[in-house]
Amino acid sequence: MQITLNSPLDMHLHLRDKEMLKTVAPLSAHTFAAAIIMPNLVPPVTTLHEVLAYKKRILEAVGDEVFEPLMTLFFKDSYDYAFLEEAKPYISGIKLYPAGITTNSEGGVSAIESAALSMTLTAMSDLEIPLLIHGESDGFVMDREKEFIPVYEELARQFPNLKIIMEHITTKESVAALERHENLYATITLHHLLITLDEVAGGMLQPHLFCKPIAKRPEDREALLSVALSAHPKVMFGSDSAPHPQHAKESCGCAAGVFTAPVALPLLAQLFDAHGKLDNLQTFVSDNAQIIYGYTPPVKEVTLEKKPFTVPEKYGEVVPMYAGEEIKWSIRSVK
Amino acid sequence: MQITLNSPLDMHLHLRDKEMLKTVAPLSAHTFAAAIIMPNLVPPVTTLHEVLAYKKRILEAVGDEVFEPLMTLFFKDSYDYAFLEEAKPYISGIKLYPAGITTNSEGGVSAIESAALSMTLTAMSDLEIPLLIHGESDGFVMDREKEFIPVYEELARQFPNLKIIMEHITTKESVAALERHENLYATITLHHLLITLDEVAGGMLQPHLFCKPIAKRPEDREALLSVALSAHPKVMFGSDSAPHPQHAKESCGCAAGVFTAPVALPLLAQLFDAHGKLDNLQTFVSDNAQIIYGYTPPVKEVTLEKKPFTVPEKYGEVVPMYAGEEIKWSIRSVK
Numbered sequence: 009m010q011i012t013l014n015s016p017l018d019m020h021l022h023l024r025d026k027e028m029l030k031t032v033a034p035l036s037a038h039t040f041a042a043a044i045i046m047p048n049l050v051p052p053v054t055t056l057h058e059v060l061a062y063k064k065r066i067l068e069a070v071g072d073e074v075f076e077p078l079m080t081l082f083f084k085d086s087y088d089y090a091f092l093e094e095a096k097p098y099i100s101g102i103k104l105y106p107a108g109i110t111t112n113s114e115g116g117v118s119a120i121e122s123a124a125l126s127m128t129l130t131a132m133s134d135l136e137i138p139l140l141i142h143g144e145s146d147g148f149v150m151d152r153e154k155e156f157i158p159v160y161e162e163l164a165r166q167f168p169n170l171k172i173i174m175e176h177i178t179t180k181e182s183v184a185a186l187e188r189h190e191n192l193y194a195t196i197t198l199h200h201l202l203i204t205l206d207e208v209a210g211g212m213l214q215p216h217l218f219c220k221p222i223a224k225r226p227e228d229r230e231a232l233l234s235v236a237l238s239a240h241p242k243v244m245f246g247s248d249s250a251p252h253p254q255h256a257k258e259s260c261g262c263a264a265g266v267f268t269a270p271v272a273l274p275l276l277a278q279l280f281d282a283h284g285k286l287d288n289l290q291t292f293v294s295d296n297a298q299i300i301y302g303y304t305p306p307v308k309e310v311t312l313e314k315k316p317f318t319v320p321e322k323y324g325e326v327v328p329m330y331a332g333e334e335i336k337w338s339i340r341s342v343k
Numbered sequence: 344m345q346i347t348l349n350s351p352l353d354m355h356l357h358l359r360d361k362e363m364l365k366t367v368a369p370l371s372a373h374t375f376a377a378a379i380i381m382p383n384l385v386p387p388v389t390t391l392h393e394v395l396a397y398k399k400r401i402l403e404a405v406g407d408e409v410f411e412p413l414m415t416l417f418f419k420d421s422y423d424y425a426f427l428e429e430a431k432p433y434i435s436g437i438k439l440y441p442a443g444i445t446t447n448s449e450g451g452v453s454a455i456e457s458a459a460l461s462m463t464l465t466a467m468s469d470l471e472i473p474l475l476i477h478g479e480s481d482g483f484v485m486d487r488e489k490e491f492i493p494v495y496e497e498l499a500r501q502f503p504n505l506k507i508i509m510e511h512i513t514t515k516e517s518v519a520a521l522e523r524h525e526n527l528y529a530t531i532t533l534h535h536l537l538i539t540l541d542e543v544a545g546g547m548l549q550p551h552l553f554c555k556p557i558a559k560r561p562e563d564r565e566a567l568l569s570v571a572l573s574a575h576p577k578v579m580f581g582s583d584s585a586p587h588p589q590h591a592k593e594s595c596g597c598a599a600g601v602f603t604a605p606v607a608l609p610l611l612a613q614l615f616d617a618h619g620k621l622d623n624l625q626t627f628v629s630d631n632a633q634i635i636y637g638y639t640p641p642v643k644e645v646t647l648e649k650k651p652f653t654v655p656e657k658y659g660e661v662v663p664m665y666a667g668e669e670i671k672w673s674i675r676s677v678k
Contacts, residue, residue, distance in 0.1 A: 148561055149545035150485070209544065210484040213553040213597035222544055226483055258595050260662070262548035327595070 009314040010340065011286055015041035015305040016273055017297045020140075020175055020195045020246025022046045022265070023066055023077075030069045031324035032251045035270040037075035039342060041294075041308040044078045044140070044246065047103055052082035056095050063098075074306050080140065085124035089131040100301060101138035101173065106145070106156070129163070133170040138301065139163070140173045143182075144221055150205075153221050154181045164189035171300065176200065176248045178221045180231035186242045193300050195246025196236050198275055199266045199329060204229050215262040216327050219250070237283050239291035244300060247272050253325040268329045271319055274337040275330070277312045281337070313340040344649040345675065346621055350376035350640040351608060352632045355475075355510055355530045355581025357381045357600070358401055358412075365404045366659035367586045370605040372410035374677060376629075376643040379413045379475070379581065382438055387417035391430050398433075409641050415475060420459035424466040435636060436473035436508065441480070441491070464498070468505040473636065474498070475508045478517075479556055485540075488556050489516045499524035506635065511535065511583045513556045515566035521577045528635050530581025531571050533610055534601045534664060539564050550597040551662050554585070572618050574626035579635060582607050588660040602663045606654055609672040610665070612647045616672070648675040 021043040023033050036043055045066065047053035053062055059079045066077040081087070081095065083104035132139055141163075145155035160182075164172055174182055174194040186192050199219060204210075204226050208217045217223070235243045249272065250265025257263060268275070273293070280289045298304065317338035319330045356378040358368050371378055380401065382388035388397055394414045401412040416422070416430065418439035467474055476498075480490035495517075499507055509517055509529040521527050534554060539545075539561050543552045552558070570578045584607065585600025592598060603610070608628070615624045633639065652673030654665045 148539065149541050150560070204483065206484050209553065209557055212599070213548070213550055214595070215548055215550070215597070216595060218544065218548040225485070258593060260549070260551060260593050262550070264547070 009281070010311055011277060011289065012309055012311045013273065013290055013293060015308050016293045016310055017041060017245070017305060018043040018247045018249070018269070018272065019173075019244045019297045019301075020044055020046065020197070020248045021269065022048070022248070022250040023069075024251060025049050025062070025065065028251055028253075028324075028326075029065060031326065032249075032267075032269060033066055033069035034071060034073060035323060036249070037070040037073035038270075039273050039310050039339060040075065040269075041305040042076035042078055042303075044100055045080060047080045047082040048105065053080070054082050054084055056091075056098060059095070059098055074308050076306055078301075078303070083128075083139075085122060085128050087128045087131070089134070092128075092131045092135050092137060096135050096137060099137065100303070101140045102132060103140040103142070103175075105142045126166075129167050129170060133167045136169075136171075138171040138173055139167075140175050142175050143177075149222055150224065153177070153179045153224075157181055157185050160185060160192060161189060164192050167191070173300075176221060176246060177232065178224045179228045183231040183235055186235070186240075193242045193244070195248075196232055196243050197246060197248045197266075198268045198272050198279075199223070199248075200229065201232055201236055201279060202275070215257045216329065216331070217266060218257075218262055218264055219248070219266045220264040233283070236292055237280060237285040237288060239285075239288035239296065241296055241299070243292070244297035245272075245276070245293045251326040254322065254327050255325075257327065266329050267323075267326050270323060271328055271330060271335065273310060274312055274317060274335055274339060277314075277337040278335055281314065309341075309343040311340040311342075312337050315340070344616070345646055346612060346624065347644055347646045348608065348625055348628060350643050351628045351645055352376060352580070352640060353378040353582045353584070353604070353607065354508075354579045354632050354636075355379055355381065355532070355583045356604065357383070357583070357585040358404075359586060360384050360397070360400065363586055363588075363659075363661075364400060366661065367584075367602075367604060368401055368404035369406060369408060370658060371584070372405040372408035373605075374608050374645050374674060375410065375604075376640040377411035377413055377638075379435055380415060382415045382417040383440065388415070389417050389419055391426075391433060394430070394433055409643050411641055413636075413638070418463075418474075420457060420463050422463045422466070424469070427463075427466045427470050427472060431470050431472060434472065435638070436475045437467060438475040438477070438510075440477045461501075464502050464505060468502045471504075471506075473506040473508055474502075475510050477510050478512075484557055485559065488512070488514045488559075492516055492520050495520060495527060496524060499527050502526070508635075511556060511581060512567065513559045514563045518566040518570055521570070521575075528577045528579070530583075531567055531578050532581060532583045532601075533603045533607050533614075534558070534583075535564065536567055536571055536614060537610070550592045551664065551666070552601060553592075553597055553599055554583070554601045555599040568618070571627055572615060572620040572623060574620075574623035574631065576631055576634070578627070579632035580607075580611065580628045586661040589657065589662050590660075592662065602658075602661050605658060606663055606665060606670065608645060609647055609652060609670055609674060612649075612672040613670055616649065644676075644678040646675040646677075647672050650675070
């Protein structure tokens with residue numbers, strides 16, 4: 009059995025910088041036509057100069073692969089209309105982190121309601137720049153996303169023309185919120201379609217499956233699967249693939265993030281195939297995103313086949329999801 | 344400020360065997376007068392010969408400290424009246440693990456209702472041997488204890504004269520179940536009074552706080568605190584202190600267990616003091632257990648004082664809870 013995907017897109021990707029960038033960028037670029045690049049470097053990407061410089065470093069790391077890095081800025085409420093107008097041709101969205109919630113997001117916005125915030129969001133709305141949000145409160149770890157939903161909804165109401173992407177949603181409550189507001193969209197990761205907290209902490213503790221938002225309950229995973237497998241028009245694939253060196257994962261105080269980029273497409277094919285929904289994969293992994301972002305990606309044909317593939321133990325110093333395990337689908341060719 | 348505790352008891356303790364036993368047994372024996380010793384060695388303790396041999400090894404490891412190891416058998420439904428009658432003088436209880444749930448419990452009982460099980464429990468009831476249960480289902484990790492409560496309740500109803508100890512309870516539902524059945528009792532650990540899942544996985548992942556049952560929600564911790572701090576007569580302190588070598592905790596596939604034995608009493612004093620309940624500590628950490636088990640421990644006076652103490656980074660190869668951190672209470676003297 010085979011499937012050919014046209015221009016697969018990863019609408020939420022961490023490529024990091026320096027040596028790590030050189031390790032992971034070619035892996036994404038090999039099978040994806042484009043990806044939304046997260047701006048949470050240290051320090052975060054907040055100027056046009058940094059956007060362009062980072063894009064250049066990514067393209068250098070990518071080499072000859074056909075791959076378009078879709079750049080983002082790290083949200084600051086000091087961004088004004090003039091700046092955003094200048095930036096618009098070079099960015100695909102702006103990523104907002106509630107302060108301190110996730111990796112390298114210590115500079116994020118803490119007071120979600122303020123005049124400055126409103127000014128920036130109004131400008132983004134007018135300029136049609138999507139707002140990408142890591143939506144978690146600072147509450148109890150299993151409740152953080154659910155508690156953030158009123159913020160999503162208030163933003164959706166206040167800025168009806170602003171496209172708001174609920175990034176890496178993990179709960180049934182977020183799935184339900186998608187239906188209530190025309191301008192709410194969502195990315196869904198591979199790992200949140202595959203695991204619950206059981207896989208992270210139900211047996212031995214599995215640091216390589218520890219991520220933020222943390223994997224939730226079985227009924228949450230079911231809700232995510234239902235919209236992903238049916239290629240609901242408001243959801244798109246975003247891996248949130250987040251590389252950390254092995255020593256940072258297997259230690260006392262393990263960093264959050266699952267590294268899935270190099271195995272994402274075979275595993276998505278395996279998942280959609282197992283549910284008899286392979287026909288919807290193209291929509292989930294590319295078409296929806298093209299419509300939501302109004303984006304036409306470079307041409308790239310990725311053919312996957314149902315043929316066993318053993319996931320490498322490591323890519324550089326990074327341990328991927330299912331390291332060393334055999335999965336059922338593999339990449340046959342990329343054109 | 345000081346408090347003197349008379350014969351502190353740890354009613355749920357893992358001492359392991361061999362070199363680990365030699366490392367950890369003296370630490371518990373230094374400040375506790377006695378402890379219920381878990382039988383989940385590899386292979387588990389299931390014969391009288393093994394009970395006596397393990398007790399001998401513990402006492403050798405303990406050396407000159409005044410300390411009584413209260414031995415337990417690993418539950419098997421092949422134990423009959425004659426065996427249990429012979430064993431009774433040498434054991435304080437029998438520990439039942441639903442199969443496969445916790446560390447080294449692969450030999451546990453899976454079908455909770457069977458004729459053989461009933462025979463063994465009837466004999467235990469007649470002989471007044473307490474039943475100690477690790478009560479978790481094989482369901483979703485956050486629901487396992489709650490899902491097991493009907494089993495506790497059915498056992499409590501079927502065997503009204505059997506003392507059933509719900510070991511290391513972690514949920515408000517277990518606290519509530521205590522009130523519904525005269526013959527249900529519970530141990531509570533130190534770490535479940537201090538942490539929720541937030542401390543394990545809300546920031547960086549903390550393998551040294553990963554345990555089974557996993558730490559639950561804030562409202563669960565509140566329920567545990569309410570009965571512990573008030574020294575509710577049906578609850579007693581059981582550390583579930585469970586040493587693993589550092590490499591087994593800080594790795595891919597981290598073993599479950601928090602090592603608290605050497606710091607348990609100072610941390611309990613700090614906790615009870617912070618809530619203005621220091622007067623109840625003696626009851627929680629000794630008197631309730633003496634009444635529930637009908638046990639008179641050896642005389643030991645442990646004086647704690649409110650004086651900062653820095654927890655060692657390691658005891659042998661084992662990293663304790665709060666390693667390297669300063670806590671507010673310390674051990675002044677042991678007589």
